[in-house]
Amino acid sequence: MSEQAGSTGRPFLYVVVCAAGVASGVGELITAARRRGWEVGVFATPVAMGGFFDTADAEARAGRPIRSAWRRPGEPRPFPAPDAVVVAPATFNTVNKWAAGLADTLAVATLCEACGLGVPVGVLPCVSDALASHPAYRASLDRLRGMGVRFGDPYGGVAGADGGPRFDWEQALDLVEPH
Known part of the structure; x- marks a missing residue:
């Protein structure tokens, strides 16, 4: 991982959150990333911002505001360039728009740009x-x-062995960290 201009000099991770029910657990991903030494900036699709996860909790865990809307011309970038990007959960809609290059939201535009810059990107799909x-x-x-x-195991709403939902947040980090 290269060192970017994060406030602590640690590598910077973009977390992109899409509108799926499991998004309510994204705080686990943010906490795990910080525990592994990442600084974190969260991007969310506009629909995800509408109640799919606790935005105040995500902001508190990341230590930064969530980005969902475009910044105005002349406004500084609030996050440094990413060392890696994870998309979790990634929905059918976001995956298809991203692959087609339809950057109609800040979240999808960020994904399109990351690929163009050669930044490692890991994805945990959440698709039926x-x-x-x-x-x-x-x-x-x-x-x-x-x-x-890089794609991790898809999640289609299947319960884990304990009967509860199973979404392996840390797998997203495994996809973008050097082995």
Whole structure:
């Protein structure tokens, strides 16, 4: 990991949050990233900002405001350039727009830009089996993999062994850290 201009000199991670029910647990990802030595900046899709996760908690854990809206011309960038980006949870909509280069939200534009800059990107999809079988989604995964994007195990709402939902937040970090 390279050292960017984070306030502590630690590597900087962008976390992109999409509108899926499991987004309520994104605080686990932020905490795990900070424990592993990352500074964190959170981007969220506009729909995700509408109650899919506790934004105040995410901001407190990251130590920075969440970005969802475009900044105005002349406003400074609130985060340094990323050393890596994770998308968790990644929805059907975001994956397809990203692969097509449809940067109509700050979150998707950030993903498009990260790929163009060669920044490591790890993704934890959260897509139902029905949507995952859609030909457009499969083609989007192939296109993004061809761009160097790394994907973790998909989550389709299946319960874990304990009966509760299973979403492996730390797997997102494993995808972008050097082995």
